[in-house]
Structures are given as structure tokens and as C-alpha cells.
Amino acid sequence: MMKPLDPQILGRRELLQRTGLGMGAFALTSLFQRDARAARPAVPHIPPRAKSVIYIHLVGAPSHLDLFEHKPELQKRNGELCPEEMFEGKQLAFIRSRPSLLGTPTDSRFAFTPGKQSGLPISNLLPKLQQVSEDITFIRSLHTDQFNHAPAQMFLLSGFQRFGRPSLGAWINYGLGSENDNLPGFVVMVTGSVLGAGKSAWGSGFLPTVHQGIEFRTQGDPVLFLSNPPGFDETTRRRTISTINQLNQAQLADVGDPEIATRISQYELAYRMQSSVPELMDIQGEPAHIHELYGTQPGKTSFANNCLLARRLVERGVRFVQLFDQGWDHHGNVFEALPNKARQVDQPIAALITDLKQRGLLDETLIVWSAEFGRTPMAQGTNGEGTPTKAGRDHHKEAYTIWLAGGGVKRACVHGETDPLGYAITRDPVHVHDLNATILHLLGIDHEQLTFKYQGRHFRLTDVEGQVVHSIIG
Numbered sequence: 014m015m016k017p018l019d020p021q022i023l024g025r026r027e028l029l030q031r032t033g034l035g036m037g038a039f040a041l042t043s044l045f046q047r048d049a050r051a052a053r054p055a056v057p058h059i060p061p062r063a064k065s066v067i068y069i070h071l072v073g074a075p076s077h078l079d080l081f082e083h084k085p086e087l088q089k090r091n092g093e094l095c096p097e098e099m100f101e102g103k104q105l106a107f108i109r110s111r112p113s114l115l116g117t118p119t120d121s122r123f124a125f126t127p128g129k130q131s132g133l134p135i136s137n138l139l140p141k142l143q144q145v146s147e148d149i150t151f152i153r154s155l156h157t158d159q160f161n162h163a164p165a166q167m168f169l170l171s172g173f174q175r176f177g178r179p180s181l182g183a184w185i186n187y188g189l190g191s192e193n194d195n196l197p198g199f200v201v202m203v204t205g206s207v208l209g210a211g212k213s214a215w216g217s218g219f220l221p222t223v224h225q226g227i228e229f230r231t232q233g234d235p236v237l238f239l240s241n242p243p244g245f246d247e248t249t250r251r252r253t254i255s256t257i258n259q260l261n262q263a264q265l266a267d268v269g270d271p272e273i274a275t276r277i278s279q280y281e282l283a284y285r286m287q288s289s290v291p292e293l294m295d296i297q298g299e300p301a302h303i304h305e306l307y308g309t310q311p312g313k314t315s316f317a318n319n320c321l322l323a324r325r326l327v328e329r330g331v332r333f334v335q336l337f338d339q340g341w342d343h344h345g346n347v348f349e350a351l352p353n354k355a356r357q358v359d360q361p362i363a364a365l366i367t368d369l370k371q372r373g374l375l376d377e378t379l380i381v382w383s384a385e386f387g388r389t390p391m392a393q394g395t396n397g398e399g400t401p402t403k404a405g406r407d408h409h410k411e412a413y414t415i416w417l418a419g420g421g422v423k424r425a426c427v428h429g430e431t432d433p434l435g436y437a438i439t440r441d442p443v444h445v446h447d448l449n450a451t452i453l454h455l456l457g458i459d460h461e462q463l464t465f466k467y468q469g470r471h472f473r474l475t476d477v478e479g480q481v482v483h484s485i486i487g
Contacts, residue, residue, distance in 0.1 A: 054464075056188045057457025062421020062486065063379040064192075065327040066185065066452065068335045069362065070170070072208040073162065073342030074384040076406050077414035078435045079117050079351055080136045082153060083125040086433035087390050091116030095391045099436055106160055106408040107344060108393055114434065115392035115404055118348055131425035138355035141363035148366055148375065150422040150485045153414045154429025154438045157386050157445045160410045162342070163209035165385035169445050170214050172474045179218035179465070181449060182333040184474045185456060186224040187217075188463050192330030196293070200331050201226040202319040205339025215335055219467040221271050226335060229294065229322070230314075293329065296321055307364040320361035324368055327378050341384065344393050344405040366418055379420025379455055387413020390435045412438045415448070421455045423487040446479035454481045 078084060093114050100111045117123045117136075125134035128146030135143045142149075159165035164174040171178040179187070182199040191198030201215045208214055215226030265273040296304075296318060297311045304310075308317045316338050323334045338358060343350050362382070369375040388406035412431045430440040450460040453474065460479050464471040
């Protein structure tokens with residue numbers, strides 16, 4: 014079993030007494046960093062295929078059946094009452110009576126076109142993604158244990174359906190850290206409102222809080238309270254931080270609480286970020302062709318801007334970048350709402366793949382398109398009598414599609430399969446724990462060895478399950 018993080022990062026009363034708290038703040042920071050690195054788990058356990066992750070989570074769960082899984086049989090049987098076995102005894106979030114099947118419209122916008130290089134069919138709602146599909150691996154057989162948003166989000170992102178466990182990004186930050194001392198190892202950016210699971214989706218749980226995600230904003234202060242208040246210059250800030258940290262160091266020597274060490278290191282990181290983060294977040298200096306590629310608008314909050322910032326972050330050594338985009342919960346009017354949401358993400362995500370590839374970074378950067386669960390092939394709100402164009406799709410935990418690109422996965426690959434109606438998995442199922450085990454594996458981490466002892470038990474991201482999906486690894 015891997016040795017857990019040592020809580021005594023600098024719990025040496027004699028050291029601070031002998032120095033009389035006079036050691037320079039930067040020297041102490043160096044010592045903290047050295048000791049923290051020494052206390053990290055001994056990873057990588059295996060040769061890594063990826064150095065960083067850009068994890069895109071589409072909050073609310075897009076209809077994979079209308080974006081990535083072409084089901085002619087479902088289209089053919091549109092409007093029929095669903096087979097009894099798809100409804101009786103099943104756990105559905107909102108459907109209460111036996112519903113109709115809901116096929117994708119015959120409108121050409123919703124047609125599926127094979128990628129020119131890959132041959133993989135993707136909806137015409139995502140024309141830019143069609144052009145880069147040769148770099149994508151689809152998993153069409155993902156399944157989860159949870160069917161409501163917040164628990165399913167927590168389960169996907171922390172391996173447990175309730176609050177209190179470390180998120181995927183926190184585990185990776187704990188195991189590998191950042192390659193840039195002036196930036197966090199785990200950065201989060203959100204478009205729209207925060208997801209139902211809240212900020213626990215990027216929390217550190219019982220890991221030291223230094224490993225939690227840091228939320229960056231594209232308007233105002235990139236990080237809250239990063240700028241100096243009026244009348245407070247850099248010299249004053251440096252002197253204030255040094256004084257506060259001297260007091261914290263004395264307290265750390267007395268009680269050995271690792272959260273005090275976290276506080277010290279975060280004060281120092283925040284000071285260094287005052288110069289590194291504004292430069293990072295200023296996308297105005299990117300060439301015109303890059304703005305055209307992504308569809309970015311400097312100075313505004315947008316998913317496109319966040320995709321470009323994600324590239325800039327991994328370029329600078331940030332280990333885990335998580336992008337959340339709200340607005341994919343289509344219980345009604347799915348065929349009216351989905352085109353607009355698809356248009357918002359199609360160009361920037363395709364641009365991210367293209368940009369990373371042109372810079373030679375795609376092979377070492379894993380991109381993940383994810384959601385908390387899938388959508389039913391049955392209509393919500395019609396039960397054979399409603400207006401199909403106003404119908405939506407309910408939550409579906411039994412089978413759905415996500416995809417990965419770069420970072421050591423195969424190109425133009427499909428793993429898993431569902432039945433002709435897109436309801437049940439018929440081949441190569443992948444559980445959420447399997448997906449997380451595979452992401453860790455691609456980063457060189459054995460998911461069974463990355464553990465942390467808490468309340469007498471060694472915990473891990475994948476709980477007591479999880480198998481690496483080796484067939485998607487290139």
C-alpha cells in the first residue's frame with residue numbers, strides 16, 4: 014500500500030526556534046515545496062502516456078443519442094410505445110407512465126455524417142467535430158450507478174455519490190502536482206451556473222486542501238482577491254504575507270496541522286500568481302487566426318474563451334484543467350434546445366484538438382468529453398399522445414456515450430455498443446470506476462496504489478472496483 018501524505022510537512026519546533034522565525038519567506042517556501050514533493054506518492058507507477066488532462070463536463074447531460082449514436086431502428090419506431098421491459102420496474106427520474114420511443118428527427122441538421130478520415134458517424138449538429146473525429150475514441154457503453162444530477166456528478170467526479178470524497182482532479186493533483194510553481198496544479202472554469210454538485214465537484218475532500226481545484230474567472234479578478242486592494246502595493250503585500258506566515262510557521266511547529274502548511278503555501282502561491290495569472294488570462298495577444306479558430310471574444314465570458322485558456326494552462330504545466338458548461342438538461346424541447354448548445358461547444362472543442370495537435374501537445378494532453386449520465390430513447394412528456402417536437406429525454410444511467418482524444422488513446426476508435434434502440438449495453442460495458450481507472454493509468458498512475466489513509470481506512474478514487482480499459486489505449 015502506498016505511503017500516505019506525511020502531515021508533518023514542517024513540524025520541527027527546533028528548526029523554527031533556532032532560526033528565531035528569521036528565515037526568509039522564500040527560503041521557507043522552497044523547503045515546503047521540497048518536503049511536499051518528498052511526501053508525495055511515488056508516482057508514476059507506470060510509464061505515462063499523458064502529462065495533463067483537459068476534462069470537459071457538460072452539465073445536465075447532453076443527448077448522446079442525438080449527437081453520437083445513430084440508431085435507425087429508434088428513428089423507424091419513433092412514436093411507438095416503448096417495450097414493457099424498458100419501463101416496468103425501471104428507475105427513471107421523471108417518466109411515470111409508459112412512454113413513447115423518441116427517434117432523432119429526419120431533419121438534415123440531425124443527420125449523422127461519417128468523418129472523412131475516421132468514418133465515425135457524428136451528428137451534423139457538430140460539423141467541426143466531424144472534421145477532427147480521426148483523433149477521437151468513443152466509449153458507447155459507459156454506465157453509472159446514479160440517476161439524479163448532483164449524486165451522478167459526484168459519482169463521476171469523485172467515485173462516490175455523496176459529498177466528502179476528493180474529486181478526480183484533486184487525486185491527480187495529489188499524485189502528480191503541477192509542473193509550474195507559479196500556477197495551481199488543478200484549475201476550474203465554469204460557463205453558466207455552477208452544477209448541482211456545487212464546488213465539491215472540484216473539492217479535495219479529506220485530502221489536504223492544497224489539492225482542491227482553483228476556480229479561474231474570465232472577468233474581473235481571475236482569482237477572487239488576487240489583486241491588491243487600493244493603496245496596497247507589492248512591497249506591502251510581500252511584507253504582510255511574510256509576517257502572517259511567520260505566525261503560521263510558529264503555530265505549525267506547535268500543532269503540526271497540515272492545513273496550516275497548506276495555508277502557508279497558498280499565501281505564497283497567491284503572491285506568485287499575481288504576476289503569472291493575469292498574463293495567462295490575457296488572450297488578447299493571441300494571433301488573429303487563433304481567435305478565428307476558436308471563435309473567441311477577448312474580455313467576455315464564453316466556453317470558447319475557456320477552451321483557449323485551457324490550452325494556455327496545459328502549455329504552462331498545469332496538470333488538470335476542468336471546464337464545466339451548463340445548460341444540457343433537456344427534459345423538454347430537446348430538438349429545439351440541442352442545436353444551440355451544440356453550436357456553442359462544437360467549434361471551440363474542435364479548435365482545441367486542432368490547436369494542441371499543431372503545437373505537438375495533443376499526444377501528451379488527454380481531452381475528455383463527459384456528462385453525469387445519458388438520455389433515454391423514450392420521450393419524456395408524450396406517452397404516445399403529446400407533440401413529439403416538444404418532447405425531451407429523461408435521465409438514463411444504463412448506457413451512454415463519452416469520448417476521449419489525445420493523451421495515449423487510440424485514434425478513430427469505438428469501444429462498446431448498445432442495442433438497436435440505444436437502451437441497454439450489448440458489448441464491452443465500461444463503469445464510471447473503469448473510466449477513472451483508465452484516466453489515471455494514462456497519466457502513469459495505478460488506481461489501486463494511489464491511496465490516502467483517512468479514519469483508519471486507505472481510500473482511493475475507484476473505491477474497491479475499477480478496471481483499466483486497455484483496448485482504447487494506443
